[in-house]
Amino acid sequence: MIKEASAGRGGRGRQQDPDLPWRALPAHRPPAGQEEALVDVGRSILIIVWHLLSDPDTGFHDLGADFYDTRIQPDRKKRNHVRRLEALGYRVTLEPAA
16 A cells, blocks of 8 residues: 655655555566567567478578668658658758768
């Protein structure tokens, strides 16, 4: 049980009732959305591991750190950044670096 401490008596806001045993407090649980996301990530990892172990010819190759950077065209990336800055109220002028 939680009691409201009075501010006039030097209280610090909400305090725990000293009569309440610690084991009666609810355990810390992540929010429902975070818990669901953890299950989804675990399922994805499990599926990947199953595919790697079930077929001996399947191999893993790293796509590299810049895989997604090279897939997006520079003009498209520039246009999207300019559009987002203009939506925030900025006037954008781009000049090539020397």
